[in-house]
Amino acid sequence: MDVLGEALAPNLNLFDYHIGFDAPDDDGRLLCMSYLFDLRMKLKDLHTMNPDDALCGKDGFCNYIYSHGLGHPYRIQLFSELSAYKKVDAIGKHLNNTPCLIPREAEDWLAGSVLLKKPYKFSIACENSWYRRYTTEKIITSFLACTVPVYWGNPLVEEEYNPKAFINCHRYSSLKEVVAEIKRIDEDEALWKAMMAEPRRLPWQIEREQEKKDKFNAELMKIFTSPVEHVRKRGDGLWMNNYRNFFTDKMTMKKEDDRKKLKSALKEWNKRLFPRF
Template sequence: MRTIKIKVCGHNGEDEFSYGYPFIRALQRHYHVEFSDDPDYLFTNDSSIEYLDYNCVKIFYTGENEHPNFNLFDYAISFDHMEFGDRHFRFPVHQMAVFYNPNDVQNAGDLDFKTPHEFTKSDLVKKTEFCSFVYSNYLTDNARDDFFKQLSQYKLVNSGGRYKNNVGGPVVSKLEFEKKHKFSIAFENSSREGYTTEKIFCSLAADTIPIYFGDPLIGETFNEGRFINAMKYPNFEAVVDRVKEIDQNDELYLAIMKEHVLNTGIDFAKDREDFTSFLRHIIDQPLNEARRVHINPARLKVFEENERIIMSIRLRKHNFRMFLAFLYRPFKKIQKLEEIKIALFRKMKL
């Protein structure tokens, strides 16, 4: 088995519950992977500029709503529906990592959703709670916050994350927490075509009816008969009305739960095989032929310096936010102050 020298920046490639691990797992089936500070191939995301210090084949991956810069990276793995020769592969984050708790990974069941779930009335009886909301990031699209408030006017929405927590503290197991609920709010951090993360995936794995907002093309992959696509309604009031209708009609709820999760022709197992083929195509080329960034060295240096400046600004903003959060910590339980802090951070884009 051929040995390849790999570097993973931004995440721990040796941690099986890290975003960086799926690449390593795929490669280890075909190569002996050696982690090295003198790599032939480097995987990196947007959280680090360490990759700028290496001269090797660079592969970008992201779990965020951003586009790859092919002036800096030879290859990219992203959310984008795009073709760029052999340099890009669309592999949404729900295909990489869904749960980060070992127990959740073991108990999630069939994440390929090959067959409809046999959801029965006895399963419905076990749904003792109405709707879940598990988030920690408040620096997102206002849609998530707005919908939480509107749905909460109908019934209590249990917030199990650090943001808007109302269950006595963050839950340990997202899967087990959501399983108790009939519905779950599955709103992305922001909205654009192709940007589908693990949020709807987690909600489906937990046997809830997801209330989804984010990717306008979500219906190309997931069967809209199995979830509530909030983007198809004129406003959130209409979405809440649909939730009420389903909540108050057990037969309708059961019918939705018995729907196929994926549309005809969607095969996650094949997607993973294609992803492995994409990686093998990169590795199996002669190393000196695998590079794809071929621009004027002086121009490349400008791109790299710009990237360093952008990351420096981003890091300063992050550190400033952490400093303010530390000073604010004693006052965190004062709801009005919490709302003011969140509004301020959003306005300052911290």
């Protein structure tokens, strides 16, 4: 079984099942992960908050909290474009321009990131990748801090969260349009409060999430309580076995040589499949 918390497509030649962000398949081999279910459920309590209370004490404009710059360039570009309008506080290690009182290595980083975001009206909540259904905790912690998330990453994010409660960068044709929308809301207190008054998740989204979690638990229970021969899904034969053996051997490489050897391994495998090219 393959379990991934990042934006990577499943490789069902190597594994019988995959737990990740991809939609379930007809054969039951793709299980949709719901590891953020309990954290998302906390968003229900925010709907009763008075927007005036949410705005109280917010003396910061926008935060940017990332430990490295290896993610998709969109979020760095967003930081740059938005900083031309007003200072964006980079609290993490990447592009740092503001002291961080809670280190990334803190025991409860999720709670810590909420505290760091609380003094701000907006939070840059961009994923490290563009990938369908890949939504992590970044938008949730931004909601919990009573900020307006500026989200990018999962183009289907509005299936999970109320589009009136955050700024979905996927709705805009350029970064300049995104910044213009942030500026419009920033300069109109009533607009910001209206977004804060919106439920972060709609009833149908919460209901569907519960259904997904129940289905996931049932499928997982079935897999681990059934005889192996009944739940085995991988194929067996010449190319599938060669493929698995090939990548199993390559995955035992020492870390310092991983990149060079894996690149070479992929070229070698490509030559095996397409000897004429």
